[in-house]
Amino acid sequence: MDGFIHQIVSGIASGGIYASVALALVMIYQATHHVNFAQGEMAMFSTYIALTLIQAGVPYWAAFCITVPVSFVIGALIQRVVMEPLAKAPVLASVGVFIGLLLTFNSVAGWIFTYTLKPFPSPFGEGKPLFGGFVSRHELGSTAVTLVVLLSIWAFFRFTKLGLAMRAAAYNPVSSRLVGVPVNKMLALGWGLAASIGAIAGMMVAPVIFLDPNMMAGVLLYAFAGALLGGITNPLGAVVGGFIVGIIENLGGAYVVGTELKLTTALFIIVVVLTVKPAGLFGKTLVSRV
Amino acid sequence: MLLEVKSLHGAYGESKVLHGLDFVVEEGGVTTLLGANGAGKTTTLRAISGMIRTQGEILFAGRPIQGMATEAIAALGIAHVPDGRGTFMELTVEENLRLGSYTRNDKAGVATDLARMFDLFPRLNERLHQQAGTLSGGEQQMLAIARAMLLRPKLLLLDEPSFGLAPLIVREIFEILGRIVKESGLSILVVEQNASLALAIADRAYLLETGRFVMSGAAEDIRKDETLRRSYLGY
Amino acid sequence: MNLITSRYFPWVFLVAVAVLPLMFASDYKLFQFTMVVVYAIAVLGLNLLTGYNGQVSLGNGAFYAIGAYVTAIMMDKWDIPYWATIPFSAVICAGVGFLIGLPALRLGGMYLALTTFALAVATPQLLKYKLFDDYTGGVQGIVINKPDAPFGLPLNPDQWLYLFALTVGAILFILATNLVRGRIGRAMRAIRDQPLAAEAMGIDIAMFKTRTFALSAMFTGIAGSLGAITIQFVAPDAFGVPLSLTFFVGMVVGGGASIGGAIMGALFIQFIPNIADEISKAAPGAVYGLILIAFMFLLPGGLASLIRILKRKPA
Ligand SMILES: Nc1ncnc2c1ncn2[C@@H]1O[C@H](COP(=O)(O)OP(=O)(O)O)[C@@H](O)[C@H]1O
Ligand SMILES: [Mg+2]
Numbered sequence: 001m002d003g004f005i006h007q008i009v010s011g012i013a014s015g016g017i018y019a020s021v022a023l024a025l026v027m028i029y030q031a032t033h034h035v036n037f038a039q040g041e042m043a044m045f046s047t048y049i050a051l052t053l054i055q056a057g058v059p060y061w062a063a064f065c066i067t068v069p070v071s072f073v074i075g076a077l078i079q080r081v082v083m084e085p086l087a088k089a090p091v092l093a094s095v096g097v098f099i100g101l102l103l104t105f106n107s108v109a110g111w112i113f114t115y116t117l118k119p120f121p122s123p124f125g126e127g128k129p130l131f132g133g134f135v136s137r138h139e140l141g142s143t144a145v146t147l148v149v150l151l152s153i154w155a156f157f158r159f160t161k162l163g164l165a166m167r168a169a170a171y172n173p174v175s176s177r178l179v180g181v182p183v184n185k186m187l188a189l190g191w192g193l194a195a196s197i198g199a200i201a202g203m204m205v206a207p208v209i210f211l212d213p214n215m216m217a218g219v220l221l222y223a224f225a226g227a228l229l230g231g232i233t234n235p236l237g238a239v240v241g242g243f244i245v246g247i248i249e250n251l252g253g254a255y256v257v258g259t260e261l262k263l264t265t266a267l268f269i270i271v272v273v274l275t276v277k278p279a280g281l282f283g284k285t286l287v288s289r290v
Numbered sequence: 291m292l293l294e295v296k297s298l299h300g301a302y303g304e305s306k307v308l309h310g311l312d313f314v315v316e317e318g319g320v321t322t323l324l325g326a327n328g329a330g331k332t333t334t335l336r337a338i339s340g341m342i343r344t345q346g347e348i349l350f351a352g353r354p355i356q357g358m359a360t361e362a363i364a365a366l367g368i369a370h371v372p373d374g375r376g377t378f379m380e381l382t383v384e385e386n387l388r389l390g391s392y393t394r395n396d397k398a399g400v401a402t403d404l405a406r407m408f409d410l411f412p413r414l415n416e417r418l419h420q421q422a423g424t425l426s427g428g429e430q431q432m433l434a435i436a437r438a439m440l441l442r443p444k445l446l447l448l449d450e451p452s453f454g455l456a457p458l459i460v461r462e463i464f465e466i467l468g469r470i471v472k473e474s475g476l477s478i479l480v481v482e483q484n485a486s487l488a489l490a491i492a493d494r495a496y497l498l499e500t501g502r503f504v505m506s507g508a509a510e511d512i513r514k515d516e517t518l519r520r521s522y523l524g525y
Numbered sequence: 526m527n528l529i530t531s532r533y534f535p536w537v538f539l540v541a542v543a544v545l546p547l548m549f550a551s552d553y554k555l556f557q558f559t560m561v562v563v564y565a566i567a568v569l570g571l572n573l574l575t576g577y578n579g580q581v582s583l584g585n586g587a588f589y590a591i592g593a594y595v596t597a598i599m600m601d602k603w604d605i606p607y608w609a610t611i612p613f614s615a616v617i618c619a620g621v622g623f624l625i626g627l628p629a630l631r632l633g634g635m636y637l638a639l640t641t642f643a644l645a646v647a648t649p650q651l652l653k654y655k656l657f658d659d660y661t662g663g664v665q666g667i668v669i670n671k672p673d674a675p676f677g678l679p680l681n682p683d684q685w686l687y688l689f690a691l692t693v694g695a696i697l698f699i700l701a702t703n704l705v706r707g708r709i710g711r712a713m714r715a716i717r718d719q720p721l722a723a724e725a726m727g728i729d730i731a732m733f734k735t736r737t738f739a740l741s742a743m744f745t746g747i748a749g750s751l752g753a754i755t756i757q758f759v760a761p762d763a764f765g766v767p768l769s770l771t772f773f774v775g776m777v778v779g780g781g782a783s784i785g786g787a788i789m790g791a792l793f794i795q796f797i798p799n800i801a802d803e804i805s806k807a808a809p810g811a812v813y814g815l816i817l818i819a820f821m822f823l824l825p826g827g828l829a830s831l832i833r834i835l836k837r838k839p840a
Contacts, residue, residue, distance in 0.1 A: 035635045037583075037642060082818065091634035093821045095581050096777050099770060100817030107810030115806070161392070168378055168389050175376035178339060179441065180364035180393035217766065221646050224639055260654060267647040270640055275628040278636075 006134050007250045013139035014208075014222075015246020016146030020201040021216075021223035022242040023153065024194035026235050029227075031170035031190050032087065034094045038101035039198055039223070040216030042078075045105045046071040046199030047206050047215070048113050051120055060123045064203060068196045075195025076188040083191070084184060109213040120206035142204040149200055150239055153193070157235075166190055218263055222249060225269040231283020241280065245269060291349075292317045292445055292477050293338070298346035300330075300337045300501075307333045309501040310346070315445065320471055320478045322488040322509065325498035331481040332373050334498070335447045338479075339363055339370045351444070365393045369443035373450055375434040379423030383414055386422050386433055390440030400440065407436040410466050428459035435463070439470065448480040452487055460484075464491055489513050539788075543691055552683040556755065557795060559683075562690040563752045565791035566697055568775040569784065570744025575773075576781030577705055578737045579717030581634055584641030586769030587648045588618050588742040590759075592749025594652065597667040597759040598660050607672045607754050611693065614750040615743045622742020626735040645769035652761035666760025669753065690751050697744060702784050704740075713737060714782070745772075767810075774813045777820055780827025789828045 021039060028036045036042075046067055053063035078101065086093055124141030157163035169176045169186035176183050205219060222245050230241025248269070253259045273280060293315035300308035307330050315321045323331050337344045340360045348356045355363055364370070369390075378386050387407070391400045408415040411432040417425060422433060431451055438446055451467070452460040468491050471478060482488035489495060492509040505512075512519065546558045571585045595617050596610040625644075653664055661667070674685035704710055715723040716730055724730055753759050771794050779790025798809035824831055 029635075033635065035639050037638075086821065089821070089825075090579075091638070092575065092579070092581055092777075092781065093825055095583070095635075095638045096773075096817050096821045099583070099773060100814045100821065102814070103770065103810045103817065104814030107807040107814060109807075111805055111807035111811065161388070164381075164385055164388060165392060168381065168385075171380050172376065172378050174341070174372065175378060176389070177341075177360035178364055178370045178372060178376060179389050179437065180361045181389070182359070182361045217646055221643055224643060228639075261650060263650050264647045267640075267643040270643050271628060274636060274640060 002134070003254070004251075007254045008247060009135045010139060011247030011250035012243060013135075013143050013246070014205070014249065015226075015243035016143050016150075017201045017205045017219060017242075018222040018226045018246050019239040019242025020146055020149060020197050020204075021219055022227040022230070022238040023150065023235055024197045024201075025223055025227050026232055026238040027170075027190050027194050027197075029232050030235070031166075031187050032083070032094075034083075034098070035224075036194070037095070037098040037220075038105060039194065040220030041102045041105035041109075041213075042071070042075065042195050043198030043202035043219075044211075044213060044216045045109050046074070046195070047120065047202035047211055048109055050199075050203050051113075051118065051206075051211060054121060060121060064123070064200075067199050067203065071195045071199035072192035075198075076192035078195075079188045079191035080184075084187070106213050113213070115213055117210040117212045120203070120211045122207035138207055142207075145200065145204055149197060153197065154236075162189075218266075221263055221266040222246070225266040225273075228270055228273045228280055231280030233283045234280065237280055237282030240282065291315075292351060293479070294347075294349040294352075295338070296347040296349075298334070298337055298344060298348065300333050300342055300344045302333075302342065307501050308337065308344075311498075311501075311503060313496050313503070313506070315477055315479050316494070318471075318475045318477055319493040320467075320480060320491050320509075321494045321496070322492040323479065323481045323496050323498055324485045324488060325481075325483070327483060328500075329498040330501040331483075331498055332449055333501075335370060335372075335449050335479070335481055338447060339368065364441065367441070367444035368447065369438035369441040369445070370447040371431075371434045371438050371449060371451065373453070375427075375430050377422045377425070377430045377433060379421070381422055382419050383422050383425070383433060384418045386437050387414070387440055390437035391442075393441060399442070403440055403442060407439060410469070411436055428455050428463070431455060431459075431463060432466075435467070444477065446476055446478045448478060450481055450483060452482065452484050460487065467491060485519075540695070543695075547680075547684055547687060552681070555683045555687050557799075559687045559690045559755045560752070561788075561791045561795045562687070562694040563748050563755060563791075564772075564775060564794055565788045566694050566751065567745050567748035567772050568779060568790045568794075569698065569701055569787035570741045570748065571772045571776045572779075572781060572783070572787050573701060573705070573713075573744065574737055574741035575776060576783065576786075577710065577717065578713045578734065579634070580734060580737065581638040582641040582741070582769075583638050583773055584644035584648070584769050585741065585745045585772050586764055586766075587641075587644045588622060588745040589749035589752065589768060589772075590648055590652060590764035591621055591742075592618050592746030593753035593759045593764070594661060594667075594749075595746070596750040596753045597669050600669045601662075601667045602660065607669075608689070611747060611750050614746050618746025618749075619739040619743040622746075623735055623739040625742070626738025641769075642766075645766045649761040649765045652764060661761075664761060666758060666763075669757050669759075671757050672754065686755055690755065693747065693751060697747065698784060698787075701744070705782075705784065770813070774817055776827075777817060778827055780829030783827065783829035785832075786827050786829035793828075 021043065024039055025036060028034060049070060050063045050067040053066060054060060082097055086097055122138040124137040129136050157167055165181045166186045166189060169181055169183040173183045202216065206215065209215060223242060226242030226245040227238040229244060230237030230239065232238065249262055249265055252265050253262050257265060291314050295311055295313050298308055298311040299306065311334060323334060325331050333342065336342050338348060340358050340363045344356055347354065350366060350368065355366065378389065387404060394400055413429055414433055414436055417429065422430065425433060451463055464487060470476060480488055489509045489512060495506065495509045495512055496503050497505040546555055550558060567589055571582060574580050574582050592614040595614040596607065599605040599610040599613060600607060652661055655663065671682045673682055674680040678685065680688065712723065712728050712733055715726065715728060716733055720730060775790030775794040778793045780786030797812060801808035801812045820827065
């Protein structure tokens with residue numbers, strides 16, 4: 001029973017990471033109908049930026065606070081320079097560019113930082129596990145950070161004028177322009193925001209799985225699964241889906257398939273969702289726009 | 291002259307749709323573009339809002355606006371209710387209205403205008419927190435007009451506000467439009483297939499056929515001239 | 526009819542060029558050219574699916590892996606001759622492709638890309654799974670023997686393997702050429718470009734997409750079999766995301782919806798990484814990444830379209 005509870009708690013902690021990346025994916029999907037295959041590698045790259053700062057003597061939270069806006073700028077620039085010109089291109093072209101970005105970030109990271117696993121510090125201390133050993137300090141801390149991030153994003157979209165304009169631009173770019181919303185700027189902001197969320201997820205997961213250029217491949221896959229499970233048209237659903245996938249992954253790993261098939265679990269979830277309920281648990285039924 | 295359009299050409303890719311239109315919208319009052327389905331009415335409004343590539347000259351309050359981004363044109367004070375009404379279906383009625391005032395920073399003014407819209411369209415107030423996609427067609431048209439009015443525009447472009455609506459609701463909407471014009475001094479350029487409806491509120495009318503004007507004049511003259519109506523407008 | 530202007534000339538020329546390495550290349554160069562043939566088949570398989578039919582797959586490496594393992598296991602466990610494993614590999618991969626294609630055809634472009642990407646990520650894990658250990662050799666993989674030339678032909682094993690791969694490749698290329706030029710090819714392209722019109726024309730889109738998936742898997746699986754024989758070794762970590770993305774890069778660089786493009790793409794993915802590798806271990810990935818982006822902007826039709834542009838006579 002204790003083991004079971006521990007698995008749930010760990011599942012929630014990693015689920016928060018998947019939920020963040022899933023949210024980043026859904027934000028871009030809603031605005032452009034593109035799935036950003038490079039989201040994970042961008043987060044990985046941001047995490048290396050943080051590590052470089054920390055190793056240069058910058059205190060952890062200062063490095064954190066520098067990495068997030070830097071990632072924002074990188075994300076926004078990519079949208080402006082690479083994605084915007086291809087906005088109307090066919091699926092193959094956008095997939096090609098995303099894969100190109102994925103490969104480029106991955107290898108540039110390998111080039112600069114090498115392919116060896118690197119430990120990444122946790123700001124929450126090593127210390128003894130809390131609450132009778134159920135939850136490590138890092139699990140608790142990273143879950144708290146994740147929740148703060150998710151809540152802030154929610155509040156931003158829900159209550160601010162800019163957030164509303166970004167949602168409008170994603171749903172209905174034509175009408176948005178007609179009321180004066182600069183849609184392309186909103187897309188760039190969305191990319192920046194997604195990159196920032198990814199950066200935080202990367203910094204929160206790196207202490208657990210160590211940092212290397214391929215660190216985010218698995219996380220990205222779980223985030224895909226979470227986004228699809230919750231409904232790729234529904235940000236809140238994607239977040240919930242991310243948490244569910246985290247819990248399934250941990251319980252499945254502990255009791256059903258073993259750790260060797262964890263990634264396959266994600267594939268399995270993706271295939272099941274897409275065949276049984278393509279709209280996800282909370283998404284709208286997809287109607288293709290003709 | 292609020293809007294002056296000179297030899298406007300417009301195309302979708304290779305296919306040319308507008309072949310040299312000249313027209314004006316005067317300050318205050320209603321101008322209407324009439325024409326059958328496919329004549330190029332929607333395209334003309336799109337050209338003004340910078341949604342398609344054009345040739346020719348478009349002056350808004352004396353200032354050339356062609357080539358400007360759509361959002362920048364909106365910010366100059368041209369509100370556009372597109373065909374199909376352009377409702378933000380997934381957002382609430384309130385959010386749709388808030389988006390209407392996106393370009394403005396005068397909170398007090400926005401609040402006044404919003405209150406006025408609720409006077410004119412009380413149903414919007416009742417449905418404030420409902421998803422806009424759940425509104426009826428008529429309510430969505432009211433929402434679209436209110437959203438456009440919240441920009442506090444100098445020029446309002448309306449694309450077939452009567453389309454797909456029951457006659458009773460159409461009459462209500464046009465009656466309200468008439469009130470808005472009278473009390474605000476706003477200029478409206480309204481596009482209609484339903485000529486009798488548009489002529490009833492318009493001051494000036496242009497008749498479009500496959501991208502060219504075949505007739506124009508004071509709305510009143512056209513209304514009165516039965517042969518003109520018979521031969522061009524079919525009623 | 527003059528040979529040079531004949532429409533068969535490109536093919537005659539190609540065969541001549543293809544046989545040339547047999548006479549002059551070192552064993553290692555021959556090995557590399559054999560791999561070019563292998564990759565050309567795999568890229569062609571992906572091209573049928575993605576280039577001609579518009580279904581973007583980022584996971585064709587999984588079919589390559591299945592083909593490779595079918596051959597390796599049959600040779601290793603049951604002493605079946607290498608050539609006899611290929612039909613099995615083709616049938617099994619076509620079957621798996623068909624099964625995967627069934628749910629996949631319901632997915633619009635991005636979803637299929639995503640699902641196949643997930644397949645690529647999960648493939649090495651599945652190959653390592655301990656229940657299959659007895660057959661797959663787990664992480665260690667399987668070592669297989671290089672076949673000798675048959676019938677006492679005066680060829681060393683590398684030369685023979687090259688010739689063998691070339692023959693199989695030629696058959697598959699001729700098959701694909703005939704396929705895409707005919708009614709089936711027209712239907713495949715119609716589904717890609719005008720799905721609504723294709724449906725109105727009475728094309729059973731679901732059936733076509735699934736069968737194209739199976740066909741693509743078959744080609745790729747045969748490439749996997751030949752690749753396993755050539756490299757004489759299979760192991761799970763060779764069949765992950767990088768392999769699938771390599772095929773994808775080969776297809777884009779060579780040119781979608783082009784048979785000849787598959788050969789150019791194969792030459793690219795065989796030789797460019799070797800050159801880049803001398804700069805840094807990370808360089809091949811960077812080259813792939815930047816080239817992909819550059820091609821999407823400058824030459825979305827790949828090298829094949831460049832040749833078409835150059836060939837077009839000035840008006
Ligand atoms: N997005 C488009 N792409 C290509 N052609 C279009 C498009 N929209 C309209 N057209 C064509 O332009 C012409 C004028 O259309 P439109 O301006 O919508 O007419 P109206 O609004 O008067 O009914 C028609 O022939 C129509 O087929
Ligand atoms: Mg119209």
